[in-house]
Amino acid sequence: DVKVTQSSRYLVKRTGEKVFLECVQDMDHENMFWYRQDPGLGLRLIYFSYDVKMKEKGDIPEGYSVSREKKERFSLILESASTNQTSMYLCASSLSSGDSNQPQHFGDGTRLSIL
Amino acid sequence: GQQVMQIPQYQHVQEGEDFTTYCNSSTTLSNIQWYKQRPGGHPVFLIQLVKSGEVKKQKRLTFQFGEAKKNSSLHITATQTTDVGTYFCGTGNTGKLIFGQGTTLQVKP
Numbered sequence: 472d473v474k475v476t477q478s479s480r481y482l483v484k485r486t487g488e489k490v491f492l493e494c495v496q497d498m499d500h501e502n503m504f505w506y507r508q509d510p511g512l513g514l515r516l517i518y519f520s521y522d523v524k525m526k527e528k529g530d531i532p533e534g535y536s537v538s539r540e541k542k543e544r545f546s547l548i549l550e551s552a553s554t555n556q557t558s559m560y561l562c563a564s565s566l567s568s569g570d571s572n573q574p575q576h577f578g579d580g581t582r583l584s585i586l
Numbered sequence: 587g588q589q590v591m592q593i594p595q596y597q598h599v600q601e602g603e604d605f606t607t608y609c610n611s612s613t614t615l616s617n618i619q620w621y622k623q624r625p626g627g628h629p630v631f632l633i634q635l636v637k638s639g640e641v642k643k644q645k646r647l648t649f650q651f652g653e654a655k656k657n658s659s660l661h662i663t664a665t666q667t668t669d670v671g672t673y674f675c676g677t678g679n680t681g682k683l684i685f686g687q688g689t690t691l692q693v694k695p
Contacts, residue, residue: 563629579627
């Protein structure tokens with residue numbers, strides 16, 4: 472069974488802090504994704520990566536960056552946290568299969584509060 | 587960019603009633619995936635549809651992809667309390683998905 476592990480279930484940080492959210496998957500998936508989930512807005516893609524050292528902007532990348540130094544690990548970085556970044560953050564991974572889609576496997580999420 | 591609109595946003599049903607959520611797009615979709623997120627949980631993949639007019643069933647769940655590949659539906663027959671959660675549709679290619687806003691289902695016992 473695919474396991475996607477996010478480092479923290481709950482996190483509280485202060486405005487202006489640099490925040491790191493970590494995600495690790497154990498199934499050798501090429502693709503990894505970071506989403507934020509807000510009521511009424513569904514899942515919005517922040518950044519994604521198709522391979523080590525590669526990253527692509529999603530729909531709402533402003534205020535975020537990512538790092539993929541190893542295939543199994545994809546980190547989301549809030550450069551200077553702001554209160555509007557309070558949200559549930561979900562990491563996901565999937566196999567690469569050319570133009571088609573494979574199922575995405577999600578972690579349990581990190582509920583981040585910025586005070 | 588590609589967008590999918592999902593309706594309704596919320597649905598409350600009595601246990602035993604049927605439930606349907608719809609996913610609509612103004613453009614032709616190459617595929618559609620459906621996920622379920624239980625309260626307090628994370629989205630879990632249910633199924634993928636790729637062919638025009640495709641219909642797939644999983645026990646009480648029926649998934650359809652429209653003939654024009656611009657819409658999809660998830661129908662649950664005789665809902666149970668275990669069906670509670672938020673159902674998302676998603677579409678895309680090269681691995682990246684765009685998700686609908688989700689439909690949250692509440693089931694009254």
